[in-house]
Amino acid sequence: MALLEVKIPPMGESISSGVLSKWHVKDGDIVKKDQPLFELETDKITSEGTAEAAGKISLKVAVGTEVKIGQAVASIDSSASAGSAAPAAAPAAESKSAAKSTEQSPAVRRVAAETGIDPATVDGSGKGGRVTKGDVLAAAEGKSAPAPTGPAPLAIPSRTAAPFPTSTPAAAPAPAASSGDRQTRKKMTPLRQKIAQRLVQAQHQAAMLTTFNEVDMSAVMDLRKKYQDDFVKKNGFKLGFMSFFTKAVVNALQEIPGINAQIDGDTIVQNNYYDIGVAVSTEKGLMVPVIRNCDQLNMAGIEKGIADVAKKARDGKITLADLDGGVFTITNGGTFGSMLSTPIINAPQSAILGLHAINDRPVAVNGQVVIRPMMYLALSYDHRLVDGKEAVTFLVKVKQAIEDPARLLLSV
Template identity: 75%
Template sequence: MSLEVKIPPLGESISSGVLATWHVADGDTVKNGQALFELETDKITSEGLAEADGVISLKVEEGAEVKIGEVVAEIDTDAKGETAPTSSAPAEEEPDAPAAESTQSPAVRRLAEETDVDPSTVEGTGKAGRVTKGDMLAAAKSPETPSSSSAPTPAPKPQPAAAKPAASGERQTRKKMTPLRAKIAERLVQAQQQAAMLTTFNEVDMSAVMELRKKYQDVFVKKNGFKLGFMSFFTKAVVHALKEVPGVNAMIDGKEIVTNNYYDVGVAVSTPKGLMVPVIRDCDTLSMAGIESAIGEVAKRARDGKITLADLDGGVFTITNGGIFGSMLSTPILNAPQSAILGLHAINERPMAVNGEVVIRPMMYLALSYDHRLVDGKEAVTFLVKVKEAIEDPTRLLLDI
């Protein structure tokens, strides 16, 4: 019996994507529920799972654009083959079984180009001695690459220390933009073209928050199992400021102004696939630990490619932290249709005048970009001052003042 492997539906707004990676090779034995491929769309990256046990036959190469519902492989549920490796460790070697180049899977050919590992020098563990993706990954990670010797313990071949250089005279390389990167680019340009974007700045003394974290960090970790970071403080400060300046918690919809009476805050996360903004729901009802936990969970899913449309949907305000990369100052771009975004930056010790004396304080620049069509300068500046006050005196968050 043959079972078709189709691209699953991911939401009404997604009709196609790019089959970025096969996690299995042609002829591998797969198990029900096993991840087969990675699909990149203009919104999320998701995985396709096997719906039965059997031997898989690939129909589409990596990098191909596919439609929702398209058949990309077939699983022969009556056949038996070699189990696809689930780790980087190679399976038992079959030194007498040649790995013909004509039978190499798309994944093996791609890895050969990327790692400069010659598949003919790798002992195949697949059907009829075929070199699998797992064999190539193991060879690339190993300090020595196995040769095609027929001895039980293959003679080693040195692994190239550097990536394959560009061809002589080649000064540029080209590759197709992924759907996610293309969508990010489109949204950023639209945000700049459709909004009257303006940025206002302030600086905040991080001494109080840093002292609070230092004092209670061990107790916090012992109770919750994770560290108390800066993002929970800023998220709470943003919620406080949105309540004080509700005009920032609004957006333009055609000729109407929509004011939000809830506090779902987006947190920008840098991933290998591009920037994503998962949303933390109802931040006004969450504790500091609840916010830290939620941010950690969605950030991990985003980086692991497990993010869903529900994680990205909605949001009334966004916080982006370029400081983790060392940014001193920036002008963040709006996350449409939101009307404002707060940019955090690196914490640097600087001399500051305090009560007529020069003291060294850990300072951070804050940047609030906002849509001037909706938010006036007074509201933007007041909002940023409220954030500053809450961070410099965290007890304000407890007393809601």
């Protein structure tokens, strides 16, 4: 028997442990070389572990266990063939009924005890054939329905009884829901814990202030509508709004360099590059992958960069290199319908731009009231480093570039 240990791979000097959040295989499965085996959540990224050889796998660690870098979580018997897995599947049918009785939720067990129904005798409608609370209740109703065999006897009131009830009879109290029905508890993932720590840290350490403005999206929307088909034909993907805002931010950072800086102790660090972070919402939490050298990219390059890192983040394949650095962040709550918000700075950066939903609103243009697609902009900034004049000027520069995109070409 040739056994190969499956170990947690190294993922950078700053990561020493993580939580094994998911197994892609079951104990005893035959796996192929390079097949994904598990997902590991750390305080920064979620990564996959793959098989270094083909064979039969034996799992050593349960889902939810905190593991160290280099720890063995499974072993692979590389001498096993695909045929050796067949006998293992045979007892599955025999254990099906046992699984029904042993893998029940607290609610199912409670209802089973109250009704006298054995869950093992009930056909489950839940995931994987599991018996649900509704399945047990339905079985109980079916069991009790045939009980009456004749007409119910009439109740004749006595002469001393009141002719009409003086109060409505109280209904039989419903059984109290178990804590499993009303609440669930689960440990925060390392990634969620890190997000929470960073957000609280940013609010405690920075003198955060937010300034607002609104922008007329008509020019950008007209430009996209006019050139969208040609853009898609040439590049294979659509022209979105984020590339316009990214270019507008780079232009404003070049005009107001004080915002492209950060505080390190008692030192001001001035950044002379333009790596822009774009907040991406994933099932595991908010991530901010970085688009590098945005001042050197055209609109297509920025759109492609955003699409690539967003896909990696949502697929759980983001790397530390994708998240590292960044001098400024853009977050778009408008994709979820947010009309206005005060975004929190992504430390150690000094500012973040919040975009919001585009809504048609009446506005005054050249003395006339017209309906225009308007968006609120919010710039949160660290007042320790950035003065109000700089912040307001920066936001006005972004507004001007979006309302007149020709400014982006001329860098004015």
